[in-house]
Amino acid sequence: SQQGEEDPQALSIQEGENATMNCSYKTSINNLQWYRQNSGRGLVHLILIRSNEREKHSGRLRVTLDTSKKSSSLLITASRAADTASYFCATDEANSKLTFGKGITLSVRP
């Protein structure tokens, strides 16, 4: 069953612009994780934010978490063509399995 719902489903931007992706979920969580996937194969872990955290940064990535609204956002600043991929949010309710959203397809035009 789907927990996270990402928004938008697809995003196309110009290189250098910022990309913002949103995720909403339904139940209480321990943490929320964002992943990137290229070419429909392995998932690359981007960032984990715990339920008691509100914001985290990693390089050009910034993630926020609002547990009162059950939502998270992923911001990629100064996007590059290499950022073109599918992005997934995944929620962890009990430090065990992840429940994934359907993903966002990001296209960064050179």
Place this chain on the structure above:
Amino acid sequence: GAGVSQSPSNKVTEKGKDVELRCDPISGHTALYWYRQSLGQGLEFLIYFQGNSAPDKSGLPSDRFSAERTGGSVSTLTIQRTQQEDSAVYLCASSLPPREQFFGPGTRLTVL
């Protein structure tokens, strides 16, 4: 260090045959997870191991699916009497809870 590895990377089989998919987790990771990804269903959880035991098998779609983990390391996912709807990419991940899960490259299973 080495990441999560999976074998084979691709598997084509005929309907009704059994298949075994293998996952080698990151050394020292106590937890191991199997997921599958298909066009119609997205990314779905299958089973979770903590050590050699599986406290959560809730995602296994039918009794044709089974998995085991030995020595707190390698895991094998077995699908018996494969059906066309089993075609998907099977992904394995490992972690040291409560930290992030690291995924392998996946096995693409095609059932003809």
